[in-house]
Amino acid sequence: MDQITVPARKENLSRVLEFIGRKLEPFPYNATALLRLELSVEEAFVNIASYAYQLNKEKIIPQEEIIPQEGITNHEKITVQEEITRQEEITVQEEITAPEETRDEEITVRLIIDEDPLQIMVQLIDSGNRFNPLGKEDPDISKGIEEKEPGGLGIFLIKKNVDQVHYEYQEGKNILTLHKRMD
Incomplete structure (x- = not known):
């Protein structure tokens, strides 16, 4: 198991994606599978950085x-x-409404790679406000953009691009787990 912990700021997304890419380098992964995983990690990371530590x-x-x-x-x-x-x-x-720069909260991204068959588990862990993103219903994508209420597409995209998504809250931490086959 490998992990990286970064301040919960959107500009740290590139560090997280580089970390995942470096760890996958030795493996014969499918490029499309990696893009889908990166999209999912990006969506989850940006949502955590944007909302997890907001004050009420x-x-x-x-x-x-x-x-x-x-x-x-x-x-x-x-x-x-x-x-x-x-x-x-x-x-x-x-x-x-404290500015984002004054926050020192963190996101830990934990990575477990299983080689046979090649699959990856990514956990995004934060100690922000308790929030289960899987608790919301999927948005109605048959509606036009003008008719749709804002929000909800991010977790929908995550669900569509990885094989499994789990959420749990343990010891004051949100843990979002993404599983993706990489072959």
Whole structure:
């Protein structure tokens, strides 16, 4: 088993793909199978880098979204935002939308190669927000792009390009496992 751990940033995708390519060099793999595996790893990696470590932006409730309780006048209403000062609100919002560069979270890519028949198992491991990408239904690809809701195509592409996909959550870590025959 080999593995590489990189900061959870999209620009590290090339390091991960180079790592996989180097490890497969000694083996007689099918080039199309490698392209399908790389597409799947790319999609999973970019999704993890983009979303796994996002903070919950729903912690601040805009005042206009707070529904007044029956019998309470506008004067008596107390909202979440009125309980903190303007400066505290700005500080909290800045923390929630912290720039990507300040994050130090990582993605570990673990690789196991089985030679007979040639197949590869790639695990993408992160300690970000718990999320099972396999829990969503496949998108309806019969709809036109204008009718389709955004999101969902990435995991669909992964499922179509590898032989098996598994997800598990263990000890605070998301583990997405991709299996692909390479012959």
